[in-house]
Amino acid sequence: MDRIEHHLTDELLMAYASGNLPEAFNVVVATHISLCDECRARLGAFEAIGGALIDEDASVTLSEDALAATLALIDATPEAPAEIRHKLGSVFPAPLQDYAGADLDDVKWRAIGGGVKQAVLQTSDDATVRLLSIPGGAAMPDHGHNGMELTLVLKGAFRDEDGRFARGDIEIADEDLHHTPVAEHGEDCICLAATDAPLRFRGLLPRMAQPFVGI
Amino acid sequence: MATAALAKDQDWAELVRRIHEKQDRQAFTALFRHFAPRVKAFLMKSGAGETLAEEVAQEAMATLWHKAHMFDPSRASVSTWVFTIARNRKIDALRRQRRPEPEELPWGPEAEPDQADAMTLRQESEKLAEAVAKLPDKQRALIEKAYFGDLSHSEIAAETGLPLGTIKSRIRLALERLRHAMG
Structure with missing residues (x-):
């Protein structure tokens, strides 16, 4: 497994464990955890807190026929639905394959200028998540954020004001961070990026293009 | 009190095993009586009305039956496992969203959950429940x-x-x- 230097925060892990993140963020968190044993173990602890909390409240009662109704439900669906099979050895961990296709070759990229390509994934509309492909040595347009942005590296690496990010590393940016990620020379850098508000570009040209490219 | 509660989760795990191995409806009934009201309470606190909470709690308990073979007592207590099932049903039924889950870890050399790990996990879950309380x-x-x-x-x-x-x-x-x- 790759050596991962940049991890999820407690706040994000708690929100993912409790099911309170937008779907787009859940995709990024589930993909990071698939690559990161440390965050997987931390998630286990946050889910255990949920277990302890749920176990304490016995104040509600069910209708009298609830057990019979549930047994009828079990009889009506005798088999659990088959598990979806995922491609082994893909650049995309299993949860991402469900949104983006089995591997890089299945992505429907759209060029957004400067050799950068993106593919927006289908999720609920309270936040958005996209794959980005940045040519080695190229910079992402300089941008700030109105909300939170998560960027997870899947292939290649980038650097910005916060350090170096390679496969499995996740950068968590908020309003305060204006950053300019630059892909390392060599292979294209493939990232998974989620935002809960449109990015603010500081240059004039990217801002004009913004409504058209959907960043 | 700690010992009694510890014995309890051990019992819950045993009941889940009996559902998996023998489709044991008595075991399911005992789990249902303990957990279904708690799942319903959780759903109501998450904003579901009483009718919807009841319906989704029943679906969550049916999921517990169908997924009994997936339960691993060396990785989670029954309470924690029920919480994750209830949470996923909540996202599905209340929010109408898919829930991306982390990739399953590849199977290790032994398919049977390790008894010592399961014991440690039970003790830690009990400690955590006390600390939360x-x-x-x-x-x-x-x-x-x-x-x-x-x-x-x-x-x-x-x-x-x-x-x-x-x-x-x-x-x-x-x-x-x-x-x-x-x-």
């Missing part, structure tokens, strides 16, 4: 809101009128207490 009221209330209220920290700030910094620091303190109790 002993949290100071203010910290506990915020942890509950964060888990069950379907709210982000900023939304909790708007709802409670507390500054965002206070909310973040109380939740951080609560987590530190829990870590200390587990250390």
